[in-house]
Every structure is written in structure tokens, then in C-alpha cells.
Amino acid sequence: MSEKNTTVLIVDDEEMVTTALRSFLQLETSYRVLTFNSPLEALESTDLEWIDVVVADFMMPEMDGITFLKAVRERRPEVTRILLTGYADKENAIRAINEAGLYYYLEKPWDNDHLQLVLRNGAERTALFRELDAKVSELESAHDDLAGIRERLIRALL
Amino acid sequence: MTEHERGSLQELMAGLAHELYTPLGAIRSNRDVLQRVIARLSDILADEAVEEDEVEQIRGLVKTLDEVVEVDQLAVDMITDLVASVRDHGRTDEAIKRSVDLHEGLESTLLLLGHELKHRIEVVKEYSDLPRVECFPSQLNQVFTNLLLNASQAIADEGTITIRSYAAAGDVVVEISDTGSGIAPQDLERVFDVGFTTKPTPSGIGLGLGICREIVERQGGRIEVESRVGEGSTFRVILPVGAGEASAAR
Numbered sequence: 001m002s003e004k005n006t007t008v009l010i011v012d013d014e015e016m017v018t019t020a021l022r023s024f025l026q027l028e029t030s031y032r033v034l035t036f037n038s039p040l041e042a043l044e045s046t047d048l049e050w051i052d053v054v055v056a057d058f059m060m061p062e063m064d065g066i067t068f069l070k071a072v073r074e075r076r077p078e079v080t081r082i083l084l085t086g087y088a089d090k091e092n093a094i095r096a097i098n099e100a101g102l103y104y105y106l107e108k109p110w111d112n113d114h115l116q117l118v119l120r121n122g123a124e125r126t127a128l129f130r131e132l133d134a135k136v137s138e139l140e141s142a143h144d145d146l147a148g149i150r151e152r153l154i155r156a157l158l
Numbered sequence: 159m160t161e162h163e164r165g166s167l168q169e170l171m172a173g174l175a176h177e178l179y180t181p182l183g184a185i186r187s188n189r190d191v192l193q194r195v196i197a198r199l200s201d202i203l204a205d206e207a208v209e210e211d212e213v214e215q216i217r218g219l220v221k222t223l224d225e226v227v228e229v230d231q232l233a234v235d236m237i238t239d240l241v242a243s244v245r246d247h248g249r250t251d252e253a254i255k256r257s258v259d260l261h262e263g264l265e266s267t268l269l270l271l272g273h274e275l276k277h278r279i280e281v282v283k284e285y286s287d288l289p290r291v292e293c294f295p296s297q298l299n300q301v302f303t304n305l306l307l308n309a310s311q312a313i314a315d316e317g318t319i320t321i322r323s324y325a326a327a328g329d330v331v332v333e334i335s336d337t338g339s340g341i342a343p344q345d346l347e348r349v350f351d352v353g354f355t356t357k358p359t360p361s362g363i364g365l366g367l368g369i370c371r372e373i374v375e376r377q378g379g380r381i382e383v384e385s386r387v388g389e390g391s392t393f394r395v396i397l398p399v400g401a402g403e404a405s406a407a408r
Binding site for chain 1: 176177178179180181182183184185186187188190191194195198219222225226228229232233236276277
């Protein structure tokens with residue numbers, strides 16, 4: 001999957017963080033980058049936009065990053081979820097992994113090369129997840145078709 | 159410094175360190191972006207002639223530079239403010255009275271406690287015009303820190319802290335009210351006793367209300383409390399304007 005078709009959504013209540021991340025990603029990648037300073041607005045956009053990877057801050061007004069990622073997981077389970085936080089304590093890291101099904105826990109101040117790698121792997125993970133989902137649907141539909149054929153055959157033969 | 163005070167100070171410093179990671183994160187990322195932009199520009203300029211499409215690239219890079227400069231300015235301002243608030247609180251050996259704007263002390267204290275208050279507690283400020291007060295500012299800041307931390311810790315989940323200031327009959331008054339758990343009547347008389355605490359573990363800045371009262375009284379003022387269990391508490395610091403008025407007029 002090409003970077004061009006990949007959307008990264010970033011939410012952090014500090015505009016300096018979202019702007020810095022956008023500057024970097026626009027320079028070095030061709031991801032479509034959506035940035036939000038309000039988790040509620042970001043959550044709304046997950047209903048409207050095609051999204052592959054979500055990066056969320058932890059301490060935000062309205063809702064914390066773990067609650068946000070948990071809500072994203074409920075709406076779009078295939079989207080890869082990353083927490084980017086300056087409040088790195090073990091308790092919250094464990095909570096994030098257990099409650100939000102976290103893919104990666106990044107600490108501030110982050111390293112851009114590392115972030116880029118995590119995003120690339122995260123986007124790939126989402127793409128694989130979607131591919132798998134599509135294959136399972138294909139299999140299910142093939143299975144339904146077979147069941148239909150089998151039923152027709154039985155009826156024809158009896 | 160007691161063990162209790164040291165532990166609390168460490169906690170406050172840990173909160174501050176976390177607070178600093180936001181602007182530091184932005185600056186670190188931007189420094190890396192600058193390096194990359196310089197490399198791109200050098201590449202473009204390495205050729206003898208600059209092509210038309212390269213001019214477009216340069217425009218894009220300049221836009222990135224603009225963003226970087228703007229964000230770095232905000233980040234540096236944020237770090238400067240945070241460090242200034244620590245400095246203002248750190249001057250415990252200050253022996254000379256100064257003419258002080260109490261609102262400045264309150265604002266710097268709020269900044270320092272950002273980590274403790276942020277997103278959980280709404281701070282309502284009802285400031286009136288105050289004359290400057292002649293006092294030991296850093297000691298007074300510690301009183302404010304202690305009162306605000308106590309107020310924050312009295313609020314279990316979410317709530318409001320109201321800071322009210324006004325001048326009355328040669329005094330200036332700063333009231334700090336919380337919508338927290340309140341203080342039981344039998345404890346209310348003892349809250350200003352040195353060493354008195356209802357906290358199961360040391361979690362405040364650690365000065366204790368007893369020392370707060372000592373500080374305020376040393377400056378010729380007094381400290382009062384009103385509280386109702388389940389409704390919250392109000393602490394009132396009353397300071398004489400003293401020579402402050404004269405120095406403000408000078």
C-alpha cells in the first residue's frame with residue numbers, strides 16, 4: 001500500500017505538537033495527515049474519513065488519550081492505535097495496552113525517524129488487517145454460495 | 159527540609175518535567191526537520207541552474223521553515239514561563255521585602271501546578287484591582303502553592319477552584335475556595351497546627367498549613383478558613399498593604 005493512500009490522524013491538545021508532526025510528515029512522507037487539537041472533533045472525523053493510523057496524546061481536555069483510542073477501537077477496530085505521551089508511567093502504559101489495544105507507546109520528546117518507522121509498520125498492519133478481513137468476507141460469501149449450491153443439488157436429487 | 163517536603167517537591171518536579179516534554183518534543187522534532195530542509199536546499203542549489211519545479215519545492219520548504227520558526231517560538235516561550243515559575247518559587251532564602259503584585263504570584267503558581275490541575279479542575283479567577291503589597295514574594299508563593307494543592311487534593315474527581323482577590327480597609331485579601339470534600343468541624347480548629355494532617359500519605363507540597371500561617375503572620379497578615387463537609391473549603395489570606403502603597407506610588 002502506498003503512502004499516498006494512507007491517512008494518519010493526529011490528536012494533541014497542544015498545537016505546537018500537531019504542527020511539528022505535520023511539518024515533519026509533509027516533508028518526509030506522502031501520507032495524508034489530519035491534525036486535531038480536540039479529541040471530540042477527532043473522534044467525529046473517524047466516522048467521516050478513511051483513516052489508517054491514529055496517534056493520540058495522553059493528557060487532553062474532554063477525554064484522555066486512552067479513552068479516545070478505546071473509542072476509536074470500538075468504531076474502527078482495524079485502525080492502528082499509537083499513544084504519544086510525555087506522561088510515561090507504567091500504570092497508564094498497561095491501561096493503554098489492555099483497554100485500547102495499543103499498537104505502540106511513544107514517549108515525548110520523540111525521534112522523527114523512529115516515529116516514521118512506527119507509522120509505516122502501523123499502516124502496513126492496518127492494510128494487512130483489512131486484506132484479511134476482505135479475504136474472510138470472500139470466504140464467507142463463497143461458503144454461502146457453496147451452501148446454496150449444495151441445497152439446490154440436494155433438492156434436485158431428491 | 160523534612161522528608162515529607164522533599165517527597166512532595168519531587169512529585170511537583172516530576173509533574174513539571176512532564177510538562178516540559180511537550181515543548182521539548184516540538185523543538186526536538188523541528189530541529190530534525192531543519193536539518194532535513196537544509197539538506198534539501200543544499201541539494202537543489204548544488205546544480206548550476208535552479209529549475210522551475212525546484213522553485214516550487216523551495217517555496218514548499220520555506221513554508222515549512224515558517225512553521226518551524228513559529229512553533230519553536232511558542233515552545234521556547236512555554237519553557238521560559240515554566241522555568242520562571244520554578245525560579246520564583248525557589249527563592250526561599252530571600253530576605254528582603256519587595257513590592258509585589260499578588261496576581262503575578264498566583265499566576266506563576268498556577269503555571270507550576272498545571273500538571274496537577276489540568277483537565278480535572280476548572281480554575282475561576284475573580285481578580286479585583288489590587289495595590290502592590292510589601293512582602294517576601296517567594297514565601298507567599300509557597301503559601302499559594304500549598305493552598306492550591308490542598309484545594310486540588312480535596313477535590314476527588316472534577317471540580318472548581320475559585321481564586322478571588324480584593325482590597326478592603328487597608329488590607330488585600332486572596333480567597334481560595336474549592337468544591338472539594340471539606341474539613342470536619344473537629345479538624346477545622348487544628349488545621350493550622352504545625353504538623354497536622356488528615357492525608358494518609360504525604361502528597362502535598364508539604365509546607366503544611368501551620369507553616370503557611372507562620373509565613374502570613376510574619377508578614378503582618380492572617381489566614382482564615384471556612385469549610386463545610388461535602389461542600390468545600392475557603393482559605394482566606396489577609397495581608398496589610400503596609401508600605402506597599404507608598405512604593406507603588408513612587
